[in-house]
Amino acid sequence: MSTCKYCSTPLDQFTLRAAADMQEKVNSACNEASNIRNYAGAMWVLFLVRLIPLGFIALGGLIGMLGMFLIVPVRLVIWLIRYGAIKTGDADFRKARYNIGVAALLWLPAAVLLALNVLALIGMGLK
DSSP states (O other): OETTTTTTTEOHHHHHHHHHHHHHHHHHHHHHHHHHHHHHHHHHHHHTTSSOOOHHHHHHHHHHHHHHHHHHHHHHHHHHHHHTOOOOOOHHHHHHHHHHHHHHHHHHHHHHHHHHHHHHHHHHOOO
């Protein structure tokens, strides 16, 4: 058993390892949550790029938007499976949960818009 070099308190290696592992998990959760939120925001930027009246740019925006539309919910589910059960009072982890909520709220209107577009296209084909 080692001791703290500042206060000479005994340090248990098992407890230290568990704390370090938890901090590593929290850091990873925060990083991934931030990335997922950025993907959801990029999806809307690509939606706007899609409206530029140049064919190749609009096509790139459409492909990028659809890619992000598919990636965001998959990453949300993976994040919830990996990190959803973590119990910690860490402020950064609370922000990570907030970022996941923001990403979900950014994705939901895109799902509704896509569904409406598909229904409109189907309706046009039936006439």
